[in-house]
Amino acid sequence: MKFLKTIRVLMASADPEIRGYLLNILESDHDIDVIGEAGQAGELLEMMPTANPEILILDENLAEADSLSLAADLKLRYPPIQVILIAEQEDLKLFKRAMQSGVRQIILRSVEAGELLGSVKDIAEGYRRSVENLREQSEPGKDSAAPGKAQPQLKASQIITVFGNKGGIGKSLIACNLAVAAATRYKDQVALVDLDLQFGDISLMMNINPRKTIAELMQESGELTADLVDEYFYERSGVKVLAAPHKPELGELVTSFGAETVLKLCRKMYTYTFLDTPTFLDDTTLTALEMSDVVLLLISLDIPTIKNIKKGIDVLDSLKLLPRTKLILNRSSSLSVGLEPQDVEQVLGMKIAASIPSDFKMTVSSINRGMPFYNMSPKAPISRSIVELFDLIDKAK
Ligand SMILES: Nc1ncnc2c1ncn2[C@@H]1O[C@H](COP(=O)(O)OP(=O)(O)OP(=O)(O)O)[C@@H](O)[C@H]1O
Ligand SMILES: [Mg+2]
Incomplete structure (x- = not known):
């Protein structure tokens, strides 16, 4: 799908090479705008209030911080933000901890371009739709069964x-x-x-x-x-x-x-x-x-x-x-x-x-x-x- 507005992405990794690799992929897509890069947790925290990203790509290697605690903290302070964790390898323990910290998806450092771009777009689309839903639901006179949405079937299912x-x-x-x-x-x-x-x-x-x-x-x-x-x-x-x-x-x-x-x-x-x-x-x-x-x-x-x-x-x-x-x-x-x-x-x-x-x-x-x-x-x-x-x-x- 084509996005009407570009997807605002912020990226944080202690490794400039990883940042370069991901940036190259992300910038190849016109729907995505990388609005900032941080090499340290402190830098990231400074950028957050003005950057206002939809998606944060957060490497688990961030120096001076446990990336998952940082993700949980950012989710509390900026609830709409969607976090993608970049990891060396994935196992069940990391998966569970990441999900508990509000991370939407784990992606390996070796990720290929198609997979990274697909994930960013999927997550952005989902995020925008849920924001839209919340907005509609909070408008008086509208409920979740409004026309045009996934409707309960009238026929017996x-x-x-x-x-x-x-x-x-x-x-x-x-x-x-x-x-x-x-x-x-x-x-x-x-x-x-x-x-x-x-x-x-x-x-x-x-x-x-x-x-x-x-x-x-x-x-x-x-x-x-x-x-x-x-x-x-x-x-x-x-x-x-x-x-x-x-x-x-x-x-x-x-x-x-x-x-x-x-x-x-x-x-x-x-x-x-x-x-x-x-x-x-x-x-x-x-x-x-x-x-x-x-x-x-x-x-x-x-x-x-x-x-x-x-x-x-x-x-x-x-x-x-x-x-x-x-x-x-x-x-x-x-x-x-x-x-x-x-x-x-x-x-x-x-x-x-x-x-x-x-x-x-x-x-x-x-x-x-x-x-x-x-x-x-x-x-x-x-x-x-x-x-x-x-x-x-x-x-x-
Ligand atoms: N009607 C059939 N004629 C020929 N081969 C069949 C037929 N039904 C199933 N098979 C073969 O049996 C094998 C097992 O089928 P399938 O994977 O659907 O079974 P399953 O019950 O889902 O297995 P599992 O318990 O591993 O999940 C397949 O290789 C399939 O080609
Ligand atoms: Mg089967």
Whole structure:
């Protein structure tokens, strides 16, 4: 997007070489104006009252100051300021401390131009929008449901969770393709949230290289609003995607309360929200299941899977979720070792609601290309089966 006004950036680093490197990148963009540079904390504090920056790029190496305490102090004195911390390397401890100090993002010293410029612009845009929102909300007669904003859906919206307590059963693949198929019918009204917080691969399957994930969203200070959450979604094939954290250890930043807040907002913003889940039942997955209107429980025709799924069904039963659960047979056309769908229905005590055939070639090339198979070949049997599955959900609504 083109900014009407330039983004005012102040930069502080003890290392002139780093300042030079960042300055070169920032000055290459006409939307950004570097209004000052500081080599020390004292210098920075002197500049602050007159510089009035929107974004402060603060190196953790600032001499005579702990940069994070300085960031926290500046946030208190100048609340609108958005701080980007420049670090040698990132780890969970630094990430947590930085977020507690009000830092919006950590960027490594080795950052490439595109990433730095993208982050500065994302943060500036978000910042300006939230200032705008605050202004509008404080005007008499205006409320957050004013026209032109993210509106609660008038139609009943649904959360659909793809679940299966057996690894590699096809959860992510089916979640992506269902969302894409749904978006052809419900344009701009479909979300896909990757709740496989440790090993989520939705961004890979949808060809997204996300700068912002659900982990960063959880670190937002203040109340989450629909407009703010919307900034964390990436659009692919008409689907709005919220990516899983970049690293497994960041998954723990997503609490069940946080996930619940995000899903409640998704319910307001989208007609359909599809959730991909991990194989195990952690707190967040349980919360997602409890909030779901439909749970798609994936099975395949092999004994270890059926044994596991039986346990999954017991959990869903104890959560009183069975009435909302549909049993979906994946890879239905694979050769089974003596197991027939009817046998499985009998063992599990549930009917199979829909089947997805096997298509090894299509699924592998779809994953390798980062393109849902529904887009590659909407008429293929596997794609048609996805549409039939979506029909089942959509018509029952
Ligand atoms: N219908 C199908 N036909 C052929 N291959 C399939 C089918 N469904 C899934 N697969 C293959 O199974 C593998 C696992 O799929 P996917 O990653 O979607 O499973 P998952 O349940 O999300 O796994 P994880 O538990 O690791 O998250 C993929 O390589 C995919 O190509
Ligand atoms: Mg998966």
